Amino acid sequence: MNILALNCGSSSVKYQLYNWETHCVTAKGVAERIGVGESFLLHKTINGEKKITEPTLADHLSAVELIMKTLTDPVYGVIKEITEISAVGHRVVHGGEKYTKSEIITPKVTDTIKELSVLAPLHNPPNLAGILAVQKLMPDAPQVAVFDTAFHQTMPDTAYLYAVPMEWYEKNNIRKYGFHGASHLYVSKRAAVMLGKSASECNLITLHIGNGVSVTAVRNGVSADTSMGFTPLEGAVMGTRCGDIDPAVPLYMQKILGKSAGEIDSVLNKNSGLLGITKRFTDFRDIERQAKAGDKLCELAINIKVYRLKKYIGMYTATLGRLDAVIFTAGTGENSALLRKLTLKGLEHIGIDINEEKNLATNTSSGETDISTPESKVKVFVIPTNEELVLVEDVVAVLNGAYTDHMRFPYSFVK
């Protein structure tokens, strides 16, 4: 059985094809620059990589069509017919309060994803476009939506409500939703396996540190609090997003600069974070390199970023009470030994002690690694994330009617 995992962004579609029986990814790739010209598709299989250039992929339908054509290509494809794909899983960013778990896609679900576009205007519309494209090209294939927000629906009201007029929540759905759910879920399941416990026995802090950054407190295997909020702008310092600031700042700057709300929103999302502080860089590799070469703003950006992460670890340690492990994942979390070292420096008093040499030697290709010392009361793991695997396993579970809740799978079979 082949299952296709799709992650549709505003101008890209990422895909992975899994063979359920062999537990292997048989093909993966990305269609880029949809709707903006000079489009291309990068397709990878065990036999190598193929770049297919297209003058313009006009929309998500054309992109998904090209992905299907590529997967069935006689030379570099991996299946003969589209009908060999048994089901499709979609990453859907916003499930609001409606969805606490993955769902088989019905007209009611697509309507709700559309309605929730007001809460995620950049994400839900392309997610929906991908769903509609698959419906058109493979009308008989069942589709499953895996919501980024679903994992965080277990947060208590004390964590998800803001101290604003209650009517804002009641009438306008203003609350913390949290994001990167599939990633936090995946690494927390894997951490439980590494700890030799069931997920429901584990208290964890999971740090997803890529271009987007979120920190989650996991109590007894489920999300108890998370740093991203109503939108993915809240929380830690990110590549171009500011994270936590005084909410009075944008209002003040809007007045001072005579800008519209939309323009200020754009600055906070696209010109802040590491880029805002350094004035030049979003990529943590560049910032580390420049800081080493003496660039003071890059050094400051690193220090602000790790200070904020340390604060989240402190806050969540306090709220969790007992802490079993801290987990680093995503591009920077998996690959930057410097970020991990600085973030955990001075946390010995809460029982965190890392092995410096192991930390230095660990990156994505090391696989799941324990970088703490045997004496460390709180374990520190680096776990490469695998959001696509969550999509695939949820598709199978939902279609088998075996899906009960997020405690079910160890997400452990991948090779």
Ligand code: AMP
């Ligand atoms: P992601 O959003 O998970 O794809 O992560 C992207 C981020 O990971 C980028 O900001 C990269 O700078 C960062 N990253 C990737 N490799 C490294 C590395 N070796 N050291 C530091 N950061 C890295």
